[in-house]
Amino acid sequence: MYLMDKLQLIAPPFLRSLPRVENMSTERQLNGNDKSGAIFTINDSPSEQDSRAREEDEELLDITRPFPDLPGQRDEPAQLTIRALIVGTVLGAVVSASNMYLCLKTGWTFGASLFGAILGFAILKPSSVYLPKFLGGGHYFGPRENVAVQSIATGAGSLSILFEGAVPALYRLNLMSPTPRQDFWRLITFTAVCAFYGCFFGVALRKFYIIRLKGIFPTPTATAVTIRSLHAAGLAGDAMRKARVLVGTFIGACLFKTGSVYAPGILWDWNIFYWIYKTTSWKSAIVASNWGWYIELTPAFFGVGMLTGLNVGLSYLAGSVVAWGIIGPATLRTGLTFGVPNKKNPDIVSYKSLDLADPVNEPSARYFLLWPGLMILMCATFTEVAMNAPALWKGLKLVAASSARRLPNSRRFERTKADADAYLLRGDQEDDDPAPPSERVPKWMWASGVSLTMFFTCLVLGLQYDMNVGLSILAVILGFLFSCIATQSAATADIAPASYCGKASQLVFGGVTSPGHYSLHDKQLVNLVGGIVATGAAAQSTDMVSDLRTGYLLGASHRAQFYGQVCGSFVAVWLSVGLFLLFTTAYPCILDASIEECSFSTPALGAWVAVAEAITLSSLPIPPVSGYLAVAFGALAIVVVYARYHLFPKSWLTWVPNLSVFGLAFMVPTTQYAIAMAAGAVVAHAWRRRWQRSYARNGYAVPAGLIAGEGIGGLVAALLEVTGVGGTAYGSGIGCVGGTYCG
Numbered sequence: 092m093y094l095m096d097k098l099q100l101i102a103p104p105f106l107r108s109l110p111r112v113e114n115m116s117t118e119r120q121l122n123g124n125d126k127s128g129a130i131f132t133i134n135d136s137p138s139e140q141d142s143r144a145r146e147e148d149e150e151l152l153d154i155t156r157p158f159p160d161l162p163g164q165r166d167e168p169a170q171l172t173i174r175a176l177i178v179g180t181v182l183g184a185v186v187s188a189s190n191m192y193l194c195l196k197t198g199w200t201f202g203a204s205l206f207g208a209i210l211g212f213a214i215l216k217p218s219s220v221y222l223p224k225f226l227g228g229g230h231y232f233g234p235r236e237n238v239a240v241q242s243i244a245t246g247a248g249s250l251s252i253l254f255e256g257a258v259p260a261l262y263r264l265n266l267m268s269p270t271p272r273q274d275f276w277r278l279i280t281f282t283a284v285c286a287f288y289g290c291f292f293g294v295a296l297r298k299f300y301i302i303r304l305k306g307i308f309p310t311p312t313a314t315a316v317t318i319r320s321l322h323a324a325g326l327a328g329d330a331m332r333k334a335r336v337l338v339g340t341f342i343g344a345c346l347f348k349t350g351s352v353y354a355p356g357i358l359w360d361w362n363i364f365y366w367i368y369k370t371t372s373w374k375s376a377i378v379a380s381n382w383g384w385y386i387e388l389t390p391a392f393f394g395v396g397m398l399t400g401l402n403v404g405l406s407y408l409a410g411s412v413v414a415w416g417i418i419g420p421a422t423l424r425t426g427l428t429f430g431v432p433n434k435k436n437p438d439i440v441s442y443k444s445l446d447l448a449d450p451v452n453e454p455s456a457r458y459f460l461l462w463p464g465l466m467i468l469m470c471a472t473f474t475e476v477a478m479n480a481p482a483l484w485k486g487l488k489l490v491a492a493s494s495a496r497r498l499p500n501s502r503r504f505e506r507t508k509a510d511a512d513a514y515l516l517r518g519d520q521e522d523d524d525p526a527p528p529s530e531r532v533p534k535w536m537w538a539s540g541v542s543l544t545m546f547f548t549c550l551v552l553g554l555q556y557d558m559n560v561g562l563s564i565l566a567v568i569l570g571f572l573f574s575c576i577a578t579q580s581a582a583t584a585d586i587a588p589a590s591y592c593g594k595a596s597q598l599v600f601g602g603v604t605s606p607g608h609y610s611l612h613d614k615q616l617v618n619l620v621g622g623i624v625a626t627g628a629a630a631q632s633t634d635m636v637s638d639l640r641t642g643y644l645l646g647a648s649h650r651a652q653f654y655g656q657v658c659g660s661f662v663a664v665w666l667s668v669g670l671f672l673l674f675t676t677a678y679p680c681i682l683d684a685s686i687e688e689c690s691f692s693t694p695a696l697g698a699w700v701a702v703a704e705a706i707t708l709s710s711l712p713i714p715p716v717s718g719y720l721a722v723a724f725g726a727l728a729i730v731v732v733y734a735r736y737h738l739f740p741k742s743w744l745t746w747v748p749n750l751s752v753f754g755l756a757f758m759v760p761t762t763q764y765a766i767a768m769a770a771g772a773v774v775a776h777a778w779r780r781r782w783q784r785s786y787a788r789n790g791y792a793v794p795a796g797l798i799a800g801e802g803i804g805g806l807v808a809a810l811l812e813v814t815g816v817g818g819t820a821y822g823s824g825i826g827c828v829g830g831t832y833c834g
Contacts (some may be wrong), residue, residue, distance in 0.1 A: 213661075287657065468698070
């Protein structure tokens, strides 16, 4: 499960309920709050029939090297099978649709690896036993083919990050055609540019970060342990029970979301303060409603809270309280921000507008708070990376030394090669790749893939976006550098700040284009397009290396994984563009800032637009007081992150706010997601403390089903909207603010 870096969601509490592993020391504990080593323990097999799984759970697993095979595990010569491709692609499509819905809502995305691993097992393990051969049965389904399934699912579901804010920003700034439908092929080729760097960079980075540096990669490690546990139990009770729970919650959440669009004011949004305003004499209650304080019965964000735990859930709620309960009303009271009254009822006021005639002198509260939120996010994320700088520096030195060894044999490079050899020899000698040559990806394969993709990048960006070859190559180089940074961060802290690497690339392109004879249109186009390429490469690389880490632990063929990732990425190109067109057609407010009320708050869109405008406009479009607050909060974020690593005792860390999530709350102009996440976190915490075995079995399955279910329900709702039979046509506004339909 990942946080919007996408802040990627810090490895959740349910990971503590996985089979015991040793040597699990990282820069911080997997819940993001503890720097101590972590030993994960579980006893989740209470029945006699699961004794074999229980014995397996008690085995100590050394996560610095491949796990031993399970008793009775067969050889799997064909790991990338037709059935794995079909199931992995379908599961990846589910995750992609869920992520498109969730990231347009709040910028959060949901990782495909654990979802693909569990449901892949649930589908293919029984079918391998009970179905006839022509339907994929009769063939052994083991952990390594399971890895292939989740790799394909990850590839197919991993491009949503491009559409959470970066691509919509191109439309918000009028840099593309009026509607995405007119740009279908342009979007396809551009998405294809970003889709495959991760596959090729991931293979190139595998040996450095997985074998030489022995990166922990907490979430991929949890996926490997989960797959091993599932296959240890086979078709026994716990393994299939976990899958049934996931499927059941998925179906329930999907049906609930789909049905709620016809009565959103009753089934989905509980506007309690507005109801009080309408039914009692306490008319001032409308103020709380105007500032976005209401309850939403969202399964997805309740599930997100269950996965992320108390620290993240309460940090998000605290950020909402500070932003929309204290600072926002204070700026309105002092005349720093302004609202837009409803034409029918002046008591109802909106503070969410981003379509402003004078954003510096007459900003909305949403625009005012955007800058402090963005500064908190960037400062907190990059400080997290800086706190892991020693490991990052070691990784970069290994990359440089290994590259230096391949220099030509000449007197000119003799000293450099000798120094590189000496440095590498000082390192760990047990860094040989355990994979046989037949299961490795040859260097010529990934190198030629990078070369062809670079050529395609230069061609597409040159013909469709008027970017010269130098700028296109710069985007690829930045993408590779940020891939190294994001992968190292994911390996040590389980955070992959790909989206904020994108913001850094925007700064680079802003500097490159500032002295040239570029129009404002061209500056903003280069700024966003270059940032998208770098972001896509970094995000994909992190996902792919993480998948290769899972395969490494389970002894899977990384060549089979590579092929699966390429196949999944090819599907993702068409899938992600199609989903983006569907959602923007059903909900035009996603791209049109003049539409005040929208079901999708798109906070990442505001961040991309803000950075692009700040870098390219002649004067900063930032309200002065907002800028001062941004600097103050940015400094506070740096201090708090540093203190969490070096000053606070371990017992305090659960209660030290997660500043990345705290800042995100400033950028989401309503509070219902924070309330839902905090509620989910509290429920999961109580569940884990009171019913530990039950939580160990279902602590991931329940929230994963809720998240994916609402995402697919949102997709169905969008399809109903496009076909004219959705909530807008047939839904009721009863219970909604102002009696206006709010679905």
